[in-house]
Each structure stands twice: as C-alpha cells, then as structure tokens.
Amino acid sequence: MKKTAPKTQSITVSDVARAAKVSKATAARVLGGYGVVSDMIRADVLAAAKILDYRPNELARSMTTGRSGIIGVVVGDIENPFFSLAVRGISDAARAAGFNVILANSGERIEDEKTAVRILIGKRVDGLIVTPSESRDISHLRDIHRSGRPLALLDRGLPDLGVDTVTIDDRGSAMRATRILADAGHRNIAYVTAVEGHEYRDLAQIYTSSVRERIDGFLTVCRDAGIERPERYVRLGATSPVEAGRVADKLLSGPDRPTAILASDSVIALEIFRVIRQRGLRVSEDISLITFHNADWTSVTTPPITVIDQPVYALGKSVADLLIRRLKGETRSPERLILPTTIIERGSVGPPSNRGR
Amino acid sequence: MKKTAPKTQSITVSDVARAAKVSKATAARVLGGYGVVSDMIRADVLAAAKILDYRPNELARSMTTGRSGIIGVVVGDIENPFFSLAVRGISDAARAAGFNVILANSGERIEDEKTAVRILIGKRVDGLIVTPSESRDISHLRDIHRSGRPLALLDRGLPDLGVDTVTIDDRGSAMRATRILADAGHRNIAYVTAVEGHEYRDLAQIYTSSVRERIDGFLTVCRDAGIERPERYVRLGATSPVEAGRVADKLLSGPDRPTAILASDSVIALEIFRVIRQRGLRVSEDISLITFHNADWTSVTTPPITVIDQPVYALGKSVADLLIRRLKGETRSPERLILPTTIIERGSVGPPSNRGR
DNA sequence: ATGAAAGCGCTAACAA
DNA sequence: TTGTTAGCGCTTTCAT
Numbered sequence: 001m002k003k004t005a006p007k008t009q010s011i012t013v014s015d016v017a018r019a020a021k022v023s024k025a026t027a028a029r030v031l032g033g034y035g036v037v038s039d040m041i042r043a044d045v046l047a048a049a050k051i052l053d054y055r056p057n058e059l060a061r062s063m064t065t066g067r068s069g070i071i072g073v074v075v076g077d078i079e080n081p082f083f084s085l086a087v088r089g090i091s092d093a094a095r096a097a098g099f100n101v102i103l104a105n106s107g108e109r110i111e112d113e114k115t116a117v118r119i120l121i122g123k124r125v126d127g128l129i130v131t132p133s134e135s136r137d138i139s140h141l142r143d144i145h146r147s148g149r150p151l152a153l154l155d156r157g158l159p160d161l162g163v164d165t166v167t168i169d170d171r172g173s174a175m176r177a178t179r180i181l182a183d184a185g186h187r188n189i190a191y192v193t194a195v196e197g198h199e200y201r202d203l204a205q206i207y208t209s210s211v212r213e214r215i216d217g218f219l220t221v222c223r224d225a226g227i228e229r230p231e232r233y234v235r236l237g238a239t240s241p242v243e244a245g246r247v248a249d250k251l252l253s254g255p256d257r258p259t260a261i262l263a264s265d266s267v268i269a270l271e272i273f274r275v276i277r278q279r280g281l282r283v284s285e286d287i288s289l290i291t292f293h294n295a296d297w298t299s300v301t302t303p304p305i306t307v308i309d310q311p312v313y314a315l316g317k318s319v320a321d322l323l324i325r326r327l328k329g330e331t332r333s334p335e336r337l338i339l340p341t342t343i344i345e346r347g348s349v350g351p352p353s354n355r356g357r
Numbered sequence: 358m359k360k361t362a363p364k365t366q367s368i369t370v371s372d373v374a375r376a377a378k379v380s381k382a383t384a385a386r387v388l389g390g391y392g393v394v395s396d397m398i399r400a401d402v403l404a405a406a407k408i409l410d411y412r413p414n415e416l417a418r419s420m421t422t423g424r425s426g427i428i429g430v431v432v433g434d435i436e437n438p439f440f441s442l443a444v445r446g447i448s449d450a451a452r453a454a455g456f457n458v459i460l461a462n463s464g465e466r467i468e469d470e471k472t473a474v475r476i477l478i479g480k481r482v483d484g485l486i487v488t489p490s491e492s493r494d495i496s497h498l499r500d501i502h503r504s505g506r507p508l509a510l511l512d513r514g515l516p517d518l519g520v521d522t523v524t525i526d527d528r529g530s531a532m533r534a535t536r537i538l539a540d541a542g543h544r545n546i547a548y549v550t551a552v553e554g555h556e557y558r559d560l561a562q563i564y565t566s567s568v569r570e571r572i573d574g575f576l577t578v579c580r581d582a583g584i585e586r587p588e589r590y591v592r593l594g595a596t597s598p599v600e601a602g603r604v605a606d607k608l609l610s611g612p613d614r615p616t617a618i619l620a621s622d623s624v625i626a627l628e629i630f631r632v633i634r635q636r637g638l639r640v641s642e643d644i645s646l647i648t649f650h651n652a653d654w655t656s657v658t659t660p661p662i663t664v665i666d667q668p669v670y671a672l673g674k675s676v677a678d679l680l681i682r683r684l685k686g687e688t689r690s691p692e693r694l695i696l697p698t699t700i701i702e703r704g705s706v707g708p709p710s711n712r713g714r
Numbered sequence: 715a716t717g718a719a720a721g722c723g724c725t726a727a728c729a730a
Numbered sequence: 731t732t733g734t735t736a737g738c739g740c741t742t743t744c745a746t
Contacts, residue, residue, distance in 0.1 A: 023733045058479035060723035079441045103460045122415035297654035380717045417739035
C-alpha cells in the first residue's frame with residue numbers, strides 16, 4: 001500500500017527533492033548543509049523546503065552519522081541549587097559548542113543512576129557527564145567507556161576510573177572551614193552531610209569521594225586542634241530537607257550538643273538554621289554555623305551565614321569543556337581538575353557558648 | 358570473566374541473531390519484547406545477548422516505531438526553584454508512565470524558546486510541555502500541533518491555542534495578597550515582576566498570561582480599596598537577581614517609596630529583601646513584603662515572609678499527566694486546569710510606616 | 715512459531 | 731556538480 005493516510009506524515013528529503021525536481025541526494029546535501037551544490041539548485045531546494053515546511057528528522061540523521069549531538073548529564077538532585085547552577089554551566093558550554101543536553105536525575109540512588117545511564121546510552125548520546133552517587137558499583141560507568149563514548153565526572157572523583165574529572169578542593173575547603181571554627185575556640189564541632197547511612201564509623205564506609213574528603217579534612221583539623229574523638233560529631237543521612245531536619249533535631253537535642261556545625265550543602269544548612277531557631281537558640285551566639293555553597297539566601301539571614309564559596313558554574317563549564325574537547329577528537333590522558341574555593345566570612349561564627357549544656 | 362564487546366562497533370540484533378543461530382526477526386522479537394517466540398529460543402537469544410552485552414539502539418527503535426518515549430520540556434529558567442520543583446513533578450509523572458524527559462531552558466527568550474522547540478521536534482519527542490515566554494509569537498507552538506505531537510502548557514495560558522493547560526489561580530492569588538496589604542492600611546503598594554519591559558503602561562503590553570493576570574488582580578484590588586493610580590507602582594524587568602536588585606533599589610530610593618511590596622517570585626523577593634536591609638530599613642516595620650512561591654528560605658528570615666503557596670509540584674505533575682494521557686491515545690477537548698493557592702501568613706506584613714518618606 | 719524482506723529518513727560512497 | 735545506491739539498527743508486514 002502506498003502513502004494513503006499515514007498518521008503523522010512529516011515532510012522528508014524525498015518530498016523536498018520531488019518538489020524541487022532534483023535527486024534525493026542533492027536535496028539532502030542542501031538540507032543537511034554538506035557536500036557541494038550549485039547556488040541555483042540550492043535556492044530551488046530551499047524554496048521547496050520552505051513551502052513544504054520541511055523539518056529534518058534528527059533521529060534519522062543521528063542514525064547514519066552515529067552522532068546525536070547530545071550530551072547526557074546525570075546529577076544527584078536537580079533541585080539542589082548546587083546542581084542547578086552546575087547544570088547551567090554545562091548547558092552554556094554545550095550550547096556554545098553546538099550540543100544539546102539531556103538531563104536525568106539519579107536522586108543519589110545508584111539504581112536510578114544505572115537506569116539513567118542505560119537509557120542515555122540507548123539514546124546514543126555522544127558523551128556523558130555523571131556525578132557518581134557511589135564508588136562501590138561503577139560497572140555502568142565502565143560500560144560507558146567500553147561503548148566508546150567519553151565520560152566525564154562532575155564533583156566526585158573515582159580513582160579507579162581513568163576519566164576526565166572536575167571537582168572542588170573538598171578536603172582543603174573542609175579544613176579551612178573547620179579551622180575557623182576551631183580557632184574561634186570550638187571543641188565540639190559537628191559535620192552534617194547528605195550521604196546515605198546511619199552512624200559514622202570510619203572513612204572506609206563512605207563511598208562518595210567528595211564526602212570522604214571533606215570528612216577527612218574535618219577530622220584532621222579537629223585532631224590537630226587536640227579535639228578528642230571528633231568523629232562522634234559526624235552525622236550522615238541528611239539526604240533531603242526532611243531528613244536533614246531530623247538529623248539536625250537529633251544533633252541539637254542530645255546532651256552533648258555541639259557548639260558549632262559545618263554543613264555539607266545549603267539545603268542542609270537551611271534546615272539546621274531552622275532547627276536552631278525552633279529550639280530558641282541563636283546562630284553565632286549559641287551555635288556557630290558554616291556551610292558549603294554560597295546559596296543566595298545565606299547572605300540575607302540574621303545573622304548572615306559564613307560559607308565556603310565554590311565555583312559551581314565553572315565546575316559545570318569545565319567538565320563540559322573537557323568532554324566536548326574529547327568529543328571533538330582530542331585524545332589525551334584523563335585530566336583531573338581541582339577547583340579552588342574561597343571562604344566568605346559573614347556573621348554566623350562566634351565563640352563557643354555553654355548555654356543549655 | 359565477561360567477554361568484552363568490541364570498542365568501535367556496538368552489538369546489534371543481527372549479531373545476537375547470528376550468535377543464537379536464529380533469524381534477525383526472531384532475535385528482534387525477543388530483544389524488543391514483542392511478537393511471539395518459544396521459550397527455548399527466547400532463552401537462547403537472551404543468553405547470546407548477555408554474552409555479547411547487547412544494548413538496544415533506542416534511536417533505531419524510535420525511527421521505525423515513530424515513538425521516542427521522550428517528553429520535551431521547555432521552561433523559562435531551571436534555576437528558579439519554582440521551575441525546578443515543577444520539573445520534578447513532570448519527571449516523576451513521566452518516569453511513572455515510562456517516559457523520559459529532555460529539558461531545555463529558554464531563559465524566557467522567545468528566540469531560544471523557538472530554537473529549543475525546533476530541536477526537540479527534530480529529536481522526535483513524543484510530546485512537549487512548554488512555559489511560553491510570550492503570547493505574541495506562537496508560530497512555533499502551532500507548528501508542534503501541526504506536526505501531530507501533543508503540546509501542553511505549564512504555568513501560562515495561551516487562549517488562542519486550544520491545548521491542555523495547567524496554571525495556578527494567578528489573578529485570585531494576587532488579589533488576596535494585595536487585599537492583605539490593603540487591609541493592613543497600605544495605600545502605596547508596589548508589584549514587582551520578572552517580565553521584560555521598562556515602564557508599565559497598561560495590561561495590553563504584557564504578553565505573559567500569568568503576569569498579566571496577576572497585575573490585573575493587583576490593580577483591581579488596589580482600585581477597590583480606593584487607591585489612586587496604583588499602576589504607578591507596577592515594576593517590570595526583574596528578570597534576574599541582578600536586575601531584580603536594580604529594580605528594587607530604584608523603587609526604594611525614589612521620593613515616593615511604597616510601604617508594601619508584592620513580589621512575583623521568590624528570586625525577586627530575596628533581592629527585594631536584601632535591598633530593604635541594605636538601606637537600613639526593616640521588613641514589616643518599614644516595608645511590608647509578600648511574595649509568590651513558598652521558597653524554603655522564606656520561613657527562616659527575620660521576619661519570615663508571608664507567601665502565596667502555589668502547588669508547584671502538582672502543577673508539573675498535572676500537566677505531565679494530561680500530556681501522557683493524550684500520548685496514550687486519549688482524545689478529548691483541551692482541558693484547562695487552574696490550581697488553587699493558599700496564603701501562608703508569616704511576619705512580613707505590618708501597618709504602613711512613614712519613616713523617611 | 716519462525717524467517718525473509720521491506721522500509722523508517724537520512725548520509726555517504728561511488729558513479730556519471 | 732549531480733545522481734544512484736547502499737546501508738545505519740530496528741520493527742513490521744507477509745509468507746512459511
């Protein structure tokens with residue numbers, strides 16, 4: 001049966017070719033912008049395409065070229081401003097280089113991350129940028145590499161995997177922030193982070209490089225300052241606002257309440273801030289607070305929050321640039337960029353208080 | 358030890374068929390999960406696929422089926438928490454129905470919106486969800502419809518376009534918020550919004566339905582309250598944090614400073630809050646403030662901000678559900694959902710002050 | 715239940 | 731320059 005009443009009849013190169021009275025190949029050359037075509041014929045084809053309202057089928061194009069022009073991005077949580085900003089960095093770099101971005105959310109769940117990667121590979125994305133949610137199970141990431149597609153890691157390193165990676169100076173940042181707290185006289189400093197888990201025992205239990213490095217930096221400075229068993233104040237499990245609130249509440253209700261807290265991201269910090277208030281305590285006077293990520297709201301609270309300012313946009317842009325360079329054929333050994341941070345001291349750090357303890 | 362796939366060429370149904378000693382069609386039936394195949398042969402094919410590490414090529418699949426399993430989403434600004442949350446609503450609904458989401462940012466620029474739509478159609482997404490940045494130029498949206506793909510509108514209506522639309526009760530929300538301000542005694546109330554433009558003249562100049570409805574509601578209540586020329590306090594152009602800050606600064610530095618402000622989103626509200634502080638003024642005592650969107654930070658400031666709580670997640674989920682139902686073959690006349698909002702009264706509204714005026 | 719063969723819309727050799 | 735033809739990897743008749 002010939003083309004009688006197809007469902008979604010879209011205009012193809014053949015249709016345009018027929019209308020312009022040229023061969024399919026010639027029409028395709030004009031429409032696809034490759035090869036050589038005389039100006040007169042080009043005009044004819046373009047005119048026909050315009051009249052018919054031709055839209056190239058990128059799918060078919062990708063099938064034959066093997067390239068989709070898409071970069072797949074898998075992040076932990078797009079609602080976290082940290083990731084939103086990083087994604088904008090990626091998108092801007094991608095667009096500038098003529099690539100599109102498919103975004104997938106893993107929710108920091110390894111199974112969802114695997115699914116996302118599988119789908120993205122299925123869609124034949126040209127390359128992937130992933131924030132691996134953990135380092136134990138990275139078979140799906142090896143698969144990417146094996147499939148011949150470049151992979152780049154964002155925010156979290158995976159030493160076992162020789163791929164381009166851009167992170168921030170997690171250990172150094174945590175150290176400097178902790179030192180500010182220790183220098184202010186604090187001996188009971190807590191670190192609250194988003195990684196899955198109940199009780200902290202040791203670093204080997206942490207499978208996310210950034211989290212591990214930060215805890216390591218935190219503990220190192222604490223010990224240098226002569227604080228005993230600082231690990232008792234490491235709190236995991238602040239994986240959502242609700243969970244963060246729970247963790248904060250528990251942390252501040254115990255008999256051994258810390259006098260200072262370092263939060264691993266702004267979402268957690270906000271919940272900690274909220275709980276401190278709810279308990280009738282004051283930030284800075286009663287509890288000092290520093291957080292990773294210079295989120296917009298941190299500068300308008302009373303008091304404003306001292307933060308570790310990460311170059312988040314640059315983080316996204318850099319990793320995308322690295323990937324794109326590979327996509328354009330560059331071959332070189334994997335690069336590992338570590339972006340520096342700065343600390344913005346505001347008003348949330350004060351001397352330790354004994355109130356209520 | 359698993360045998361690794363060749364790097365250059367990926368495994369196809371033909372490869373699997375050959376390895377399993379069956380025809381391409383049979384292998385495809387097993388691998389694609391359609392048709393009928395005997396259990397024995399199915400097992401053989403599956404085994405061969407596993408050994409060869411077969412990955413379906415979704416591109417090729419989409420080419421022949423005409424369906425990609427992708428929903429294209431074009432939003433104004435993914436960094437705005439309002440959109441992040443709506444997108445999560447969309448993503449959750451999509452995933453539950455077996456669809457994936459490609460996200461594109463228009464930056465509220467009509468040209469970028471058109472480009473995004475063109476690319477998405479090129480990728481043969483099954484349907485689109487768009488927050489149209491303006492109503493003057495909607496040819497690209499008509500094109501979607503013409504291409505046979507369903508379109509659904511998020512957050513902003515387009516009366517000329519008969520498509521599924523989900524918005525919040527913009528006019529009513531603005532009215533109720535304005536009334537709270539007027540009831541508190543305010544006569545000089547400003548409305549600050551993100552739409553492109555310099556000076557406000559009349560409603561006909563506003564091409565975004567949500568913005569227009571809100572301004573309309575705002576002006577109506579002002580006039581009902583006997584306020585003269587309320588339109589002099591309508592401020593456009595708060596399209597980014599920096600621009601919002603500029604607008605707020607100008608608004609608060611004039612001789613005719615308002616005693617109350619209604620902000621159209623939380624990003625703008627934050628900048629207004631910041632500027633109020635910078636000028637040594639106090640929120641509530643000197644300037645009352647209400648904002649659309651119950652952003653996380655609005656409850657922890659001093660004072661906490663009174664907000665219009667929009668069902669943002671539901672907004673995204675509803676529009677996705679509507680689209681998905683159509684994608685599954687449902688035919689019905691376009692639906693227009695208007696979701697109700699609630700006002701959460703906190704501490705940012707007080708009686709008008711004459712300080713410094 | 716299985717296989718052979720025809721496309722989907724496009725690009726890429728190769729010919730003319 | 732332009733045209734012919736052969737696929738890309740998959741699904742889908744239509745036979746068997």
